[in-house]
Amino acid sequence: MNALPRWAELALLPVLNLLLALALTALLVLATGGDPVAALTALAVGSLGSADAIGYTLYYATSMAFTGLAVAVAFQGGLFNIGAEGQAYLGGLGVTLAALYLGFLPGLLLLPLAIAGGAAFGAAWAAIPGWLQARRGSHIVITTIMFNFLAAALMVYLIVNLLTPPGSMAPESRPFPEAASLPGLAQLGFPSSAPVNLALVLAMLAALGVWLLVWRTAWGYALRVMGQSPAVAAYAGIDQARMIIWVMALSGALAGGVAVNELMGAQHKLLLGFTSGYGFTGIAVALMGRNHPAGVLLAALLFGALTQGGAELAFEVPDVPSEIVVLIQGLVILFTGALGNMLRPALARMLGRAGG
């Protein structure tokens, strides 16, 4: 009952939910005396209207693809990882330690090592809640929430007290060596001012890797069995505790990609709070993308465009603030995640009637 055709479940429902979120936001803009059409136009032009704008959109989309994949891969195993924010933050520490203390290495060695550092630190920070869930039975949602705050406190301490060079006022690490910066995508026609960089390609490869791993290997099959029904997984003899720890580590490693994009691709130093909410946007991206790598990439593109467009919005349409993008994100999570059952019955009835 209430079963939808595959295309409706994967494409129609997410699009309808997005439209609903946008319509609600437009109503709010209208009610507060703004012009929703002008706002939407500014969003579109600001995010896709020039090579520079597209470069920024893809830059934001890269980080969101990483956290979206992180949340999605955990979801496939039935685990809700709210901690991508903290895992990305710790990933920044791994990237920074590699870039600063191995800075004497040539770029060809340093780049993969720094990326591995980010992935390893992110993985470790996620594997602890995974271990606590698997072996001690503490709930992954609460533990990952707590680990976000623990990460924030730890990183503030490390950055302010240990990584900021003496005599410097700004709470940030010293700049990375030139060899640790990921090349931009000027060859593809993006202006050098746009921060989009090679991490974009890395994110797409990561999506391909996740797809292969989850849908084309025995391990991935076992993961999805566990996500669908832990009882069946237990009956099939799947070592779920092991599985939980490994999938959380994978999730954290993916979240570490945010640090690669932000720090190695654009900032070239460790900044306080550089993750700026990407971990939470990743939840929206994963829900919107139906926890599938292809869907996650598309949803990341959409949210990247919203973020970039929102930044421009404030200049173009003064009476519609850019914070409205956060509202749209929240509404998308609400409609696709929590209120997912609202449209489904009506849609199933309509499609059932149309199909005879």
Place this chain on the structure above:
Amino acid sequence: MGALDLILPILAATLRTATPLLLGALAGLFSERAGIVDVGLEGKMLMGAFAAAAAAAISGNVLLGLLAGIGGACLLGLLHGFACVTLRGSQVVSGMAINIVASGLTATLALVWFGLGGQTPPLPPAARFLPVTLPGAAAVANLPVLGPVYAALLSGQTVPVYLALALVPLGAWVLYRTRFGLRLRACGEHPAAVDSAGISVAWLRYAAVLIASVLCGIAGTYIATAQGAGFVRDMIAGRGYIALAAMILGGWRPWPILFTCLLFGLLDAVAIRLQGVVLPGIGAFPVQALQALPYLLTVVLLAGFMGRAIPPRASGQPYVKER
């Protein structure tokens, strides 16, 4: 008297910082005891803070602010109830969505309505909860020990502080000594039993979510109109999550929750005192360690390394009426 002069301000600050945590944790208590997990405390408190500050700024009346704060939080609470009870959606996802919606909505409305860079105008005294001097505080202030404790610690707090403290015995009485409380707790342990007794699980869970929203609204109002003097973007700053931690550490029981909230408040008050204090041989005191302690304690407790945290058995599970 020297030691007392040092300790009393810290204890008074403890009461002030513990109040929003206590209100939030009691909110989580009512919601989770009825079986609805509430990670949306943060968002409801934020909405309450904004609605209260906006109404108080416009009307100049703090009581109207309180009503608006409760109303704003209740709107989000109804949304949570609709998603979790009526549509049987994921409670955690709904809570996270509410947090993000609240952050975006309050920032947007604050900018559009007041245009002060996302803040409400600073509130005049009449639009704020001000410290109340309890009767006889001046008269007993000179008595040894108990006098200053009464005059400088118990007296001179704002109304929501007393309200939050009074809500602990009241909440315990409602949960453990009334028919409503018994049914509410049954909803969180074994909803099918409630249903077969002919009582609506949906109605009870909505009631619990609304009680939680009222408490979150009061907490938000306190933060915006008593601790602060107006709304600032994302001003709850994680206190909704600390309240969640306090509720878990308190084992989903009112009196232990009071003590964990006071402990967290004390940690915060001490951390502020120690900011910038240089310890001989160690350097600047790592204030972050004290700030991280509530989260760390919660993780350790949940992992069963120290006691055991047992949530209500049916919490987080949508109730499906069987045929």
